[in-house]
Amino acid sequence: MTGWGVLKSLWTVLRHFFMTYVDDFRYGPGRRYRPEALAERQGAKAQGIFTVQYPRERLPLPERSRNLPFLVEDATTGALRCTACGICTQVCPVQCIWIERAVDAETGRPLRRPAQYHLDISLCMGCGFCAEFCPFDAIKMGSDFEVSSYERPGFLDATQLARRL
Amino acid sequence: MKAPVNLPEIPPELRGNVKLISFDTLYNWARKRSLWPMLFGLACCAFEMIATAASRYDMARFGMEIMRASPRQADLLIVNGTVTKKMAPQVVRLYDQMAEPKYVIAMGACAISGGPFKEGYNVVSGVDRLIPVDVYIPGCPPRPESLLQGILALQARFDHENIASMRAFQKTPDEGIPVPLLGPDLADWQTLWLQSHPEMQVAPELVDEETISQPGRIHPLEPVPFGDTAKTVLILQSRFPRDIQPLEDGLLVSPSKILQVADYLREQLSYRILSNLTAVDYPNPPEDIPESCIDVVYHFSRLSGGGTVALHTRVNRTEPRLASLTPNFPAANFQEREIWDLFGVRFEGHPDLRRLLMWEGFEGYPMRKDWHEAYFEAEHKPYRSRFPNGSKPRSAESRSPFRANVRLPEGWQPAEDGIEEVDRLLYERMLSADRDPAKPLGTEELILNFGPHHPSTHGVFRMVARLDGETVQHLEPVFGYLHRNHEKIGERNTWLQNIPYTDRLDYINGMTNNLAYCLALEKLLGWEVPERAEVLRIIMSEFSRIVNHMLAAGFLSNELGLYFTGSLYALEERELILDLFEAVSGGRMMFNYMRPGGVAADLPPGWVERARELVRERLPQKVKTMQTFLLDNDIIQARTLGIGVLPPEMAVACGVTGPVLRASNVPYDLRRADPYGIYDRFEFDICTRQHGDAYDRLALRFDEIWQSLRILEQALERLPKGPVQSHKLTPLLSVPAGETYTRIEAPKGELGFYLVSDGRRNPYRYHVRSTSLLNLTPLSAICRGAKVADLVAILGSLDLTLGEVDR
Numbered sequence: 001m002t003g004w005g006v007l008k009s010l011w012t013v014l015r016h017f018f019m020t021y022v023d024d025f026r027y028g029p030g031r032r033y034r035p036e037a038l039a040e041r042q043g044a045k046a047q048g049i050f051t052v053q054y055p056r057e058r059l060p061l062p063e064r065s066r067n068l069p070f071l072v073e074d075a076t077t078g079a080l081r082c083t084a085c086g087i088c089t090q091v092c093p094v095q096c097i098w099i100e101r102a103v104d105a106e107t108g109r110p111l112r113r114p115a116q117y118h119l120d121i122s123l124c125m126g127c128g129f130c131a132e133f134c135p136f137d138a139i140k141m142g143s144d145f146e147v148s149s150y151e152r153p154g155f156l157d158a159t160q161l162a163r164r165l
Numbered sequence: 166m167k168a169p170v171n172l173p174e175i176p177p178e179l180r181g182n183v184k185l186i187s188f189d190t191l192y193n194w195a196r197k198r199s200l201w202p203m204l205f206g207l208a209c210c211a212f213e214m215i216a217t218a219a220s221r222y223d224m225a226r227f228g229m230e231i232m233r234a235s236p237r238q239a240d241l242l243i244v245n246g247t248v249t250k251k252m253a254p255q256v257v258r259l260y261d262q263m264a265e266p267k268y269v270i271a272m273g274a275c276a277i278s279g280g281p282f283k284e285g286y287n288v289v290s291g292v293d294r295l296i297p298v299d300v301y302i303p304g305c306p307p308r309p310e311s312l313l314q315g316i317l318a319l320q321a322r323f324d325h326e327n328i329a330s331m332r333a334f335q336k337t338p339d340e341g342i343p344v345p346l347l348g349p350d351l352a353d354w355q356t357l358w359l360q361s362h363p364e365m366q367v368a369p370e371l372v373d374e375e376t377i378s379q380p381g382r383i384h385p386l387e388p389v390p391f392g393d394t395a396k397t398v399l400i401l402q403s404r405f406p407r408d409i410q411p412l413e414d415g416l417l418v419s420p421s422k423i424l425q426v427a428d429y430l431r432e433q434l435s436y437r438i439l440s441n442l443t444a445v446d447y448p449n450p451p452e453d454i455p456e457s458c459i460d461v462v463y464h465f466s467r468l469s470g471g472g473t474v475a476l477h478t479r480v481n482r483t484e485p486r487l488a489s490l491t492p493n494f495p496a497a498n499f500q501e502r503e504i505w506d507l508f509g510v511r512f513e514g515h516p517d518l519r520r521l522l523m524w525e526g527f528e529g530y531p532m533r534k535d536w537h538e539a540y541f542e543a544e545h546k547p548y549r550s551r552f553p554n555g556s557k558p559r560s561a562e563s564r565s566p567f568r569a570n571v572r573l574p575e576g577w578q579p580a581e582d583g584i585e586e587v588d589r590l591l592y593e594r595m596l597s598a599d600r601d602p603a604k605p606l607g608t609e610e611l612i613l614n615f616g617p618h619h620p621s622t623h624g625v626f627r628m629v630a631r632l633d634g635e636t637v638q639h640l641e642p643v644f645g646y647l648h649r650n651h652e653k654i655g656e657r658n659t660w661l662q663n664i665p666y667t668d669r670l671d672y673i674n675g676m677t678n679n680l681a682y683c684l685a686l687e688k689l690l691g692w693e694v695p696e697r698a699e700v701l702r703i704i705m706s707e708f709s710r711i712v713n714h715m716l717a718a719g720f721l722s723n724e725l726g727l728y729f730t731g732s733l734y735a736l737e738e739r740e741l742i743l744d745l746f747e748a749v750s751g752g753r754m755m756f757n758y759m760r761p762g763g764v765a766a767d768l769p770p771g772w773v774e775r776a777r778e779l780v781r782e783r784l785p786q787k788v789k790t791m792q793t794f795l796l797d798n799d800i801i802q803a804r805t806l807g808i809g810v811l812p813p814e815m816a817v818a819c820g821v822t823g824p825v826l827r828a829s830n831v832p833y834d835l836r837r838a839d840p841y842g843i844y845d846r847f848e849f850d851i852c853t854r855q856h857g858d859a860y861d862r863l864a865l866r867f868d869e870i871w872q873s874l875r876i877l878e879q880a881l882e883r884l885p886k887g888p889v890q891s892h893k894l895t896p897l898l899s900v901p902a903g904e905t906y907t908r909i910e911a912p913k914g915e916l917g918f919y920l921v922s923d924g925r926r927n928p929y930r931y932h933v934r935s936t937s938l939l940n941l942t943p944l945s946a947i948c949r950g951a952k953v954a955d956l957v958a959i960l961g962s963l964d965l966t967l968g969e970v971d972r
């Protein structure tokens with residue numbers, strides 16, 4: 001036990017501390033938080049400060065990033081794309097999707113749209129199976145993450161779930 | 166500072182006195198910027214909370230500089246993960262001990278409602294049933310930004326509070342919330358109140374009519390899947406002609422002879438590792454099983470490699486008894502306790518047969534097929550109520566008269582002290598075990614509870630130690646605080662629905678968990694995997710190994726008193742690797758990426774370049790820095806050298822695998838010993854270290870990171886073009902009848918899935934051979950004689966994830 005190893009460790013930490021200022025020198029003081037600099041600061045070559053100043057700046061999310069599902073609304077007609085095929089209710093691991101298929105009042109035949117669509121957002125495990133297996137691309141995984149609430153979340157109906165692409 | 170303060174009623178003579186208002190504003194402003202979150206982790210979501218505290222998201226920016234490990238110094242409880250019934254009393258107790266004014270954030274689906282595990286028998290359906298919650302953050306897990314936004318939402322709430330109406334400043338003193346009791350089931354005060362007021366109970370809704378599943382004939386897909394173990398089978402058959410019958414997927418041993426056969430396997434045929442031990446319940450047996458029984462299954466393997474040998478033995482269901490293997494195979498210890506706990510098979514000769522995951526006094530053996538939990542809806546998913554007539558969605562709470570996930574027998578009354586009853590057997594053992602006969606009873610002894618809430622236990626894990634001064638005389642690990650009923654839920658799920666659940670086992674290594682399960686499924690299905698997918702699987706597994714080993718090293722340094730520094734370095738690299746994982750799978754922690762027959766999606770453009778840059782330029786340099794930082798450090802050396810030595814013989818006998826085994830100088834790695842995927846085509850070394858102490862276990866992880874980088878270099882270089890999925894998946898996949906035990910070398914060791922299919926859309930049996938649990942088998946032995954301060958070093962060097970230990 002010479003203490004040399006401790007000094008080496010301390011040097012590592014000190015070096016790390018100094019490195020958080022390199023970006024200031026590179027971009028000029030205070031300019032490291034520009035959006036152009038973000039990708040560089042978060043890339044494999046980054047040496048300097050690693051912090052993303054959320055909520056002032058946001059990390060760009062990858063295209064496939066998923067958090068909670070939403071229903072796709074047709075941009076022109078405003079109707080849901082969902083055809084009430086029921087596949088999402090079959091694949092959902094936590095069984096949090098409830099659909100009532102619409103029925104033609106006169107003939108009694110099932111229609112290709114849901115009368116009601118409910119999804120329990122407090123159970124959803126964000127697995128993305130519903131979006132993966134939906135044959136009509138009618139349900140998709142959103143990447144929106146600012147979803148906190150003061151009340152216990154629960155069942156959302158079709159209007160709350162619908163979103164235009 | 167403009168704040169919408171609700172003016173309190175000010176008596177007329179005091180009107181005009183504006184001090185109170187401005188004081189509120191000042192007070193709220195100050196409180197807003199000085200929240201003290203508690204360092205408290207329950208499950209997977211805790212990792213996102215740790216990520217929030219680490220460099221990229223850095224919640225110190227919002228005035229939460231350091232998380233407090235003691236509830237008395239904290240005022241913000243972030244409930245991050247599944248609250249189990251076994252943990253519920255502790256959660257309430259911690260809340261009661263926090264200083265007023267205090268706040269609670271329910272982070273993630275599990276904390277809000279029980280989430281994906283809601284139907285489980287050991288899961289509380291939402292922490293708001295126990296303690297008041299201020300902010301809910303849905304997601305599974307919520308991203309770190311999500312948590313930050315939730316915290317900001319909580320801070321925004323402060324502006325609306327004033328001292329006059331705050332809960333903390335009311336004249337009537339807050340009595341605290343009564344701590345729930347553990348009896349036949351969890352009994353919180355609401356349940357107890359409802360129990361004594363039957364008129365207030367609700368009528369449980371009827372469940373879907375579906376009979377208990379009738380398994381079909383169990384037979385394997387291929388004639389005899391023994392491969393190199395075929396000869397072993399022949400030898401055993403000739404040696405024990407009367408007591409062994411060949412099954413198509415193993416050997417059926419008569420219960421009275423199981424000890425002899427196991428010993429023969431170990432002594433004569435060198436099957437020294439008891440890899441896996443579990444049971445299958447057959448209340449309504451299929452045609453090739455004569456009567457209803459519990460089938461206990463043993464899988465043995467050899468250090469020299471090759472496949473496993475499966476022994477089955479059947480015991481009756483009414484009073485199942487079987488000889489215990491624990492005296493000869495210590496690896497059976499926890500696994501037999503688990504079977505006793507969940508199936509009720511009594512192992513005779515077991516030195517310490519207590520419940521492993523549930524608590525003493527819990528009613529029933531939950532893994533039996535005819536045992537149903539309070540939220541039971543139907544035997545198999547998908548449930549029929551969801552479609553096409555799912556117009557009235559009902560929450561699971563409507564299934565129980567107590568509007569909660571509990572079943573209390575009629576007339577049950579809480580004992581005077583429920584907790585003591587729960588732990589009585591444990592403490593009796595604590596007082597008697599490992600007693601030195603030369604030392605008289607009761608000299609300066611202390612029983613110390615360590616956990617389940619402790620920042621150094623990697624989650625909700627509890628150790629009880631009997632101390633003589635500073636020296637540990639005996640130690641018992643206590644499990645089950647994160648028992649989320651994976652297996653019970655898994656047997657209800659369809660085959661595909663289990664993939665995202667495996668992510669939540671060892672939540673640091675979702676990729677390898679996915680892989681092990683998909684490999685097992687492929688074995689049953691007989692599917693091939695395209696070349697590109699094979700390479701992708703290896704890339705993901707090795708990245709996962711790097712993340713795991715870096716974190717293990719980082720957290721060990723944390724526990725040795727470096728505080729966060731080491732973990733922060735590790736978490737920084739983890740973030741960069743998670744970026745890659747998220748780009749390909751969509752999830753930061755819960756990937757759901759592997760599928761039977763390949764992987765879910767091909768790489769997005771530019772991925773390989775990013776990965777290469779990371780592997781070639783960044784990681785080697787960072788790993789080297791971290792290695793210098795930790796391994797050369799004299800203080801780390803002083804704390805870990807010669808601590809917790811695990812001799813190789815003990816390691817093998819205890820069923821330890823992975824880096825922990827290799828650090829004890831046993832070169833056993835399933836990537837070589839029983840190769841899966843295309844590992845046989847890659848060049849890499851199996852690392853070992855000589856001494857088996859905590860330092861070697863730490864150092865070995867760095868050795869393995871270098872090997873993983875080597876594999877990654879090769880894999881990224883030779884990534885072929887082509888499809889990534891060989892079959893079109895249908896949601897309700899049926900799997901041919903058969904059974905398999907499939908194992909891989911996960912970052913922590915041997916991760917195996919034992920699956921039994923009856924030819925239908927749901928597994929008949931779904932068992933996870935958990936690495937972390939088996940790696941804890943020698944914990945008690947290697948802690949004996951250690952000092953209290955070394956316990957954390959030993960535990961940290963074993964590297965466990967509670968999600969996998971308790972499942």
Ligand code: SF4
Nearest residue numbers: 082083085086088134
């Ligand atoms: S799978 Fe798609 S189309 Fe079918 S019911 Fe679900 S959302 Fe609608």
Ligand code: SF4
Nearest residue numbers: 092124125127128130
């Ligand atoms: S993401 Fe998964 S859990 Fe959520 S609704 Fe879709 S299938 Fe169900």
Ligand code: SF4
Nearest residue numbers: 209246273274275305
């Ligand atoms: S399963 Fe894990 S990640 Fe999902 S909400 Fe529960 S604790 Fe969080």
